[in-house]
Amino acid sequence: MRYRVLVIGVGSIGERHLRCFQATGRAELALVETRDAVRRAVADRYGVQEAYADLDAALTRPPDVAVIATPAPLHVAMATRLVEAGVHVLIEKPLSVSLDGIAELREAAQRRGITAAVAYVYRCHPLLIAMRQALRGGRVGRPVQLIAVAGQHFPTYRPAYREIYYADRAAGGGAIQDALTHLVNGGEWLLGRIDRLVADAAHQVLDGVSVEDTVHLLARHGQAMACYCLNQHQAPNEVTITVVGTGGTIRCELHHHRWRWIERPDEPWHEELIAPLERDTLFIAQAHAFLDAMEGRASLPCSLDEGIQTLRVNLAALASVECRTWMTIEANPAA
Numbered sequence: 324m325r326y327r328v329l330v331i332g333v334g335s336i337g338e339r340h341l342r343c344f345q346a347t348g349r350a351e352l353a354l355v356e357t358r359d360a361v362r363r364a365v366a367d368r369y370g371v372q373e374a375y376a377d378l379d380a381a382l383t384r385p386p387d388v389a390v391i392a393t394p395a396p397l398h399v400a401m402a403t404r405l406v407e408a409g410v411h412v413l414i415e416k417p418l419s420v421s422l423d424g425i426a427e428l429r430e431a432a433q434r435r436g437i438t439a440a441v442a443y444v445y446r447c448h449p450l451l452i453a454m455r456q457a458l459r460g461g462r463v464g465r466p467v468q469l470i471a472v473a474g475q476h477f478p479t480y481r482p483a484y485r486e487i488y489y490a491d492r493a494a495g496g497g498a499i500q501d502a503l504t505h506l507v508n509g510g511e512w513l514l515g516r517i518d519r520l521v522a523d524a525a526h527q528v529l530d531g532v533s534v535e536d537t538v539h540l541l542a543r544h545g546q547a548m549a550c551y552c553l554n555q556h557q558a559p560n561e562v563t564i565t566v567v568g569t570g571g572t573i574r575c576e577l578h579h580h581r582w583r584w585i586e587r588p589d590e591p592w593h594e595e596l597i598a599p600l601e602r603d604t605l606f607i608a609q610a611h612a613f614l615d616a617m618e619g620r621a622s623l624p625c626s627l628d629e630g631i632q633t634l635r636v637n638l639a640a641l642a643s644v645e646c647r648t649w650m651t652i653e654a655n656p657a658a
Contacts, residue, residue, distance in 0.1 A: 441630025464570025
């Protein structure tokens, strides 16, 4: 079955969603973009016939699915409007920059029976999937510690960082909301929700911005302890997630395209390798997974409730940096 998919906002990430839903072969695409030149260029590039300057015009013919890739402060109000119109929604991360309107969005999605998800694409990574399955299968016993370390050279990989939302925390920028949120969401997928944390963050290196580019976060996933360390200026582009259990250690190294495990101190690492992934691969997998969930054939990679939980972690981390103390995150995703 083919679905009418409307991508709202076709900057860098929105264009990627457009391209990747098109690659599924299951979507007829439309787009909304307020910038005339960008709208025309992207529509021409992908042969999109329906290209609108605003959401009002697009909703004269409501789509089946909307992908919201606008600035984060617009996500919740826009998603609520679409849900009330009966449109299934995939919302880019971060879900928002505050909890305003969150309860109303959640209630509307439940009442209308709408599929609503947040686009945390790490949950479609085959290495993280394999690691989660191994943990759930008891490969290393009860998890007691998680260590996540990541870094990337922004001037190389995202040279426009000064001109986009990243430069403004109120727009969803800074390392916590932009990149650490991926690690935190992945950690919650592996070990369950974070219930308390303390964070330190600072602007250390990046030219042309004042938002934090380096973050250290300590957290508790229930009884399991966690440490998340990330920067956006180091030379190597790498992500390593390690979980220590009562019966061994398991590690995912995205930059080496492998996951590894060791169960006894006197044995070597065991490992499984995958072929290097193309940049669009995870987003195509995410698009398929969302459509599969709409059809009732699979669960969502990241549900709205899970996205709300990670938003609460983002906000608690930002607050912790300001007040320099531990923050508690209550188990109520609708609050």
